Amino acid sequence: MIFSISLKHPLCADECEDAQLNNNDYKICVNEAIYELDFCLKTCPPEIGCQNSCYENYTQMLFLCPCIEQESDVFILVIPVYVEKSYLQSGDGSSQISATMNAPRNDYADYAAYALVNGKLHIFGGWSDRTKIARLDDCTLNELTSRLNEERVFGHAALSIENGKKAMICFGDSDDIRKTCEIFDGSTTVSTFAADSTHSYGGLGLYKNQPATVGCNFEQHQKAETLSATGWTALPDHPKRISLHSLVALENQSMLLIGGYYYNGGVSQSGIWQLKDENWNEIGELLQADYHGSAIYIGRSVYYFGYSSKAIERLDFNEETEDLQNIEEIGNQPGSFYYPVLFQTVPNYCV
Template sequence: MRSGPKIICDFCLKTCPPKIGCHNSCYENYTQILFLCPCIEQESDVFILVIPFSVDKSYLQSGDGSSQISATINAPENNYADYAAYALVNGKLHIFGGYYDGTKIARLDDCTLNELTVRLNDQRYSGHAALSIENGKKAIICFGYSGEVRKTCEIFDGSTTVLSFASDSTHRRGGLGLYKNQPTSVGCYSEKHQKAETLSPTGWISLPNHPKRISGHSLVGLENQSLLLIGGQDWGNGGVSQSGILQLKDENWNKIGELLQADFQGSAIYIGRSIYYFGYVSKAIERLDFNEETEDLQTVELMEIKQAIT
């Protein structure tokens, strides 16, 4: 009986056409079955769409690790999302730049990546980052592979792009995250520095240096206005992978925890009071849980993928 509804849900998802509405309908039916049969353990209500370098390897990951289900994403080429940056704009996932085309902007409609006519102003093949701003109405896209592009930024509102302030320091692979509700970047793969900067209404402002010469980390802003830096590479120590979880709060850096597996160039997303970190090297998925009131880190768990369905 425990596996019955899960099998029904999985079969439903596998038979869906590439339409997100079908997937949503499957989960609605699954939730109703669980409600009508309380003897069944409640499954996760969090599902994360993961689009790796190869689009045909995309999958839906449940927040509790109970399932990993293949997702069909249509794209012009299988490497279409390779090294692209991601952000939500007006409730839609957008990807920016990347190896396939450094100036492209594409939007995920249902299960298809549709390229828009609007382009980025600068070539951003890799090393760049994107971040939702202004309550998801816009995205800021910054940095890149070489030269002055490692400092430049532009803002996308869903239909147009405009140049914004350039940072004072380069931030290739320095990421973007919100600190005190302002876009912030830390470190650089090229120049291997420790510098942190935040974008104010009048330009970029220096923040306290990170303790290490860091890059390839993930930046996540919390609701308490602090910024977390997860993983990365320490270029003061030969580029060794990092496991540290550091917090910038009240203009001070403090280590608050450790990943269970060191990693860099991973991806992180904050949902509810949990950060899901997807490792690039280890391929591990780790969940960082925070308490409800103050967003203090409580636990770090290596998620066991209990069921993979292709």
């Protein structure tokens, strides 16, 4: 289903009526887009790829013009390994527009984990600074004075907990850090229970409203665990020795495991697995197998941003029981971006 929203304030509606005749800002914007399209087409070599890119750029420019209605009601800010490559993706695939973001360095989000705390996007650790905590304010990633207790370079994960008031950050790439966890409340970090098994690249998700994790890249096991008020306890093992997947909680208390890497066969996975009522079941498959991806649940759809295939896929679930209904490829990432940071936002955010 395609939704339509109006971006115009009621008092400004008249400005968009017959905008092609009466709205100077609209006419200037469209004329600039047409000029750029014409110049691009005329300077293209005889290659269809160049011609197509001209029209794609033209479409992106039109989306920035006043009075152009956006078809989608979902917009996702994507911050990949290189901040300068950030973009805004529409949920229906109709637009993908470059976003202008600011950060202390271009690789600031490289291998960083992310979660919302009090409605604000935060990123944790990563290649550029293994103990950093940064917050997205408007279009800028601002580094906080608070630091992680453990060095978490890659293989770690973050999860919003306690109704979004805090974030839990767990695991990492070396030694006992592969088991450890800490909690950030917006200003300070405190250590909490360590998992019984290592879960580097095992991810974090919610199962029955409790943090959960599955698998491990280094030890290549299939163990799953969940955290309660007294510590971690075992969940049913996943049927495969898997990691590098994405974990997503549904409102029906179940948890999805999407994609990943299977060590028995040494191949990326297309499986969409669901842990529900203490049982794992494969409920569908991605259109393209992938791993190292990121996923976000908005409304009744999961948006999965793949790394190896670059595919952006939307998994649609029905309203009542959250059963998987449809899978659609809505676009491609503009590069092979692993673990991009995802943030639901509004049209034209930072563009």
